[in-house]
Amino acid sequence: MLNLVLFGPPGAGKGTQSHNLIEEYNLVHLSTGDILRNEITNGTKLGLEAKNLMDAGILVPDEVVIGMISNKLDSHKNAPGFIFDGFPRTVAQAEALNGLLKSKGSEISSMIALEVDNQELLNRLLLRGQKSGRPDDANLEIIARRIEEYNGKTAVVADYYKKQDKFCRIDGMGNIDEIFLSIKKVISDL
Ligand code: ADP
Numbered sequence: 001m002l003n004l005v006l007f008g009p010p011g012a013g014k015g016t017q018s019h020n021l022i023e024e025y026n027l028v029h030l031s032t033g034d035i036l037r038n039e040i041t042n043g044t045k046l047g048l049e050a051k052n053l054m055d056a057g058i059l060v061p062d063e064v065v066i067g068m069i070s071n072k073l074d075s076h077k078n079a080p081g082f083i084f085d086g087f088p089r090t091v092a093q094a095e096a097l098n099g100l101l102k103s104k105g106s107e108i109s110s111m112i113a114l115e116v117d118n119q120e121l122l123n124r125l126l127l128r129g130q131k132s133g134r135p136d137d138a139n140l141e142i143i144a145r146r147i148e149e150y151n152g153k154t155a156v157v158a159d160y161y162k163k164q165d166k167f168c169r170i171d172g173m174g175n176i177d178e179i180f181l182s183i184k185k186v187i188s189d190l
Helices: 014-025 032-041 045-057 062-075 091-102 118-130 140-154 157-161 176-188
Strands: 004-007 027-033 081-085 108-117 167-171
Touching: 004 014, 004 157, 004 167, 014 081, 014 176, 027 045, 027 062, 032 045, 032 062, 032 081, 045 062, 045 140, 062 091, 091 157, 108 157, 108 176, 118 140, 157 167, 167 176
Parallel strands: 004 081, 004 108, 027 081, 108 167
Antiparallel strands: none
């Protein structure tokens, strides 16, 4: 199986590159942000609980997202592989994912980390907010909170995969096609 963690701060381009990867490698895309927004749209209990946290730019509890991912892995038993987008976002989530994949005789192939400078991240998120209407892209205070959450809880997840020699850094500043070419090169070298 090809199991990729697409990693990077909010606005790094994880969603965009996930879509390219799905087309090229026929992988199942698991974005915890998308799954949560879907729960909100459907007005589920989980969605109602997650909404306030998400709108404030705060991570939802680990148990919630780990449970969601576990269900999705079970419902795609014959997938050739997965792209994890926006997950794991804490070390506890990374450990849980490791256990879930192990119980299926599988593992993460690589973490692909998109690197983008802070000013560019802010520009992209504000621009996206104008089009998408996402409440968490709407103002600088919430965006700053998300980046704070990233720096405080998520950035360390890179170390988890570095220790396993699975960490690959990609320059996320160029144009979309060039970045995708760099990602494909990493995958072909795996
Ligand atoms: P972005 O990467 O652009 O910030 P996402 O769509 O991945 O956006 O996530 C939006 C929000 O959903 C996060 O700010 C957080 O509240 C919640 N969320 C998504 N994934 C996770 C996760 N793995 N753990 C905790 N909260 C999450």
